[in-house]
Amino acid sequence: MAKITAGIATSHVPAIGAAFDQGRDQDEYWKPVFDGYEWAKEWIKDNTPDVVILCYNDHASAMMLDIVPTFALGFAEDFEPADEGWGRRDVPMVYNNTDLAGHIAEQLVIDNFDITIMNQMDVDHGLTVPLSLMFGRVSEWPCKVIPLAVNVTQFPTPSGERCWQLGAAIRDAVACFPEDLNVQIWGTGGMSHQLQGPRAGLINPDFDNEFLDKLIDGTDDLRKITRLDYLRESGSEGIELIMWLIMRAALGEKVEELHRFYHVPASNTAVGHVVLKPLD
Amino acid sequence: MRERLYPLEDLEDIPGTTVFTARRSRQAYHLHKFCMSLMDAENRKRFKADERAYLDTFRMSDDQKQAVLDRDFNQLIELGGNIYFLVKLSNTDGWSTQKAVGSMTGMTADEYAAMMRAGGRSPEGQRSKRGGN
Numbered sequence: 001m002a003k004i005t006a007g008i009a010t011s012h013v014p015a016i017g018a019a020f021d022q023g024r025d026q027d028e029y030w031k032p033v034f035d036g037y038e039w040a041k042e043w044i045k046d047n048t049p050d051v052v053i054l055c056y057n058d059h060a061s062a063m064m065l066d067i068v069p070t071f072a073l074g075f076a077e078d079f080e081p082a083d084e085g086w087g088r089r090d091v092p093m094v095y096n097n098t099d100l101a102g103h104i105a106e107q108l109v110i111d112n113f114d115i116t117i118m119n120q121m122d123v124d125h126g127l128t129v130p131l132s133l134m135f136g137r138v139s140e141w142p143c144k145v146i147p148l149a150v151n152v153t154q155f156p157t158p159s160g161e162r163c164w165q166l167g168a169a170i171r172d173a174v175a176c177f178p179e180d181l182n183v184q185i186w187g188t189g190g191m192s193h194q195l196q197g198p199r200a201g202l203i204n205p206d207f208d209n210e211f212l213d214k215l216i217d218g219t220d221d222l223r224k225i226t227r228l229d230y231l232r233e234s235g236s237e238g239i240e241l242i243m244w245l246i247m248r249a250a251l252g253e254k255v256e257e258l259h260r261f262y263h264v265p266a267s268n269t270a271v272g273h274v275v276l277k278p279l280d
Numbered sequence: 281m282r283e284r285l286y287p288l289e290d291l292e293d294i295p296g297t298t299v300f301t302a303r304r305s306r307q308a309y310h311l312h313k314f315c316m317s318l319m320d321a322e323n324r325k326r327f328k329a330d331e332r333a334y335l336d337t338f339r340m341s342d343d344q345k346q347a348v349l350d351r352d353f354n355q356l357i358e359l360g361g362n363i364y365f366l367v368k369l370s371n372t373d374g375w376s377t378q379k380a381v382g383s384m385t386g387m388t389a390d391e392y393a394a395m396m397r398a399g400g401r402s403p404e405g406q407r408s409k410r411g412g413n
Binding site: 014015018059060061064065068082083084085086087153154155192194195196197198199200201202203204205207226227228231232233236237264265267268270 | 301400402
């Protein structure tokens with residue numbers, strides 16, 4: 001049977017991708033950011049999954065103009081890195097496991113999640129920057145990836161509670177897939193940041209660190225954070241953290257924190273990164 | 281009536297923040313269509329060659345076109361725009377996202393970068409217009 005063996009959370013700042021792509025990762029500014037991922041990069045060499053379910057948001061690259069799906073599951077065989085205005089990132093194509101993706105899509109709809117199926121799309125930095133952070137410079141990604149795009153841009157976004165329920169349903173869907181697969185689920189985006197208006201640059205370390213603490217064993221509190229709370233406390237783009245709740249719920253009730261990293265700033269954003277292992 | 285955790289008007293209560301809604305998305309549809317067209321290298325070339333002529337191929341309002349020409353990101357957001365679309369424009373200009381974002385704060389790029397290095401903008405006093413906290 002398939003099993004979710006770990007959950008990873010990380011920010012997915014585009015400037016991290018640019019620093020990585022341009023070889024500036026050892027600069028004074030960027031080194032502390034990339035150093036924060038060294039532990040996980042070593043760990044994942046011995047814990048490479050067959051498939052990653054990667055929760056991210058599309059930044060008006062493949063959707064959000066003509067179609068605004070709340071939850072969209074990637075169902076193409078492969079996904080090309082998007083051209084976000086300065087050419088495509090020079091990173092490998094992303095390959096899906098369509099058997100597992102199709103199974104999850106079916107199970108989720110049966111469990112009353114009216115998800116959108118994406119039969120064709122490019123994937124932007126929201127998906128490829130986390131892959132670069134975890135796997136470094138590679139000629140091909142060492143695992144298959146099922147993209148799960150969440151609308152965190154246009155209000156109303158799904159609630160944190162809804163994301164939690166989705167994560168729990170993904171856990172059940174993976175658990176009843178008959179093939180033996182080592183599956184990880186990644187939640188990306190966050191932490192506190194605001195990319196618009198006179199309040200841009202907002203960072204709230206108290207909120208972020210409390211969120212990181214409660215991600216282990218205070219999740220009932222996290223599920224109650226409203227959209228308005230996220231806006232007020234973590235900035236207009238901090239609401240991306242709801243995607244971490246999908247990841248966390250998919251791990252079950254008890255987890256062990258294997259690694260945690262928090263750093264300010266990466267460009268406009270507070271960087272958070274955790275590696276969690278389910279204990280159930 | 282179904283329960284609501286807060287009145288939707290509260291989304292307008294956050295200082296210096298515009299919440300991107302379906303209505304705003306509709307208002308900016310053609311602006312955003314222009315922004316997403318810049319994901320194609322050939323279109324970026326056409327835009328750079330003659331910005332005004334390229335903009336005139338889109339059904340945007342004159343105000344939106346002017347704000348694009350001015351690279352006035354606060355005005356573009358006022359006219360319905362959302363930053364994830366708008367950075368296609370600043371990326372085309374070769375700007376970092378930080379430069380585009382910082383341009384909305386009234387600070388110079390250096391001042392904004394220095395604020396971020398020093399830990400960013402504190403949420404104190406920035407949570408609510410009404411509450412002043």
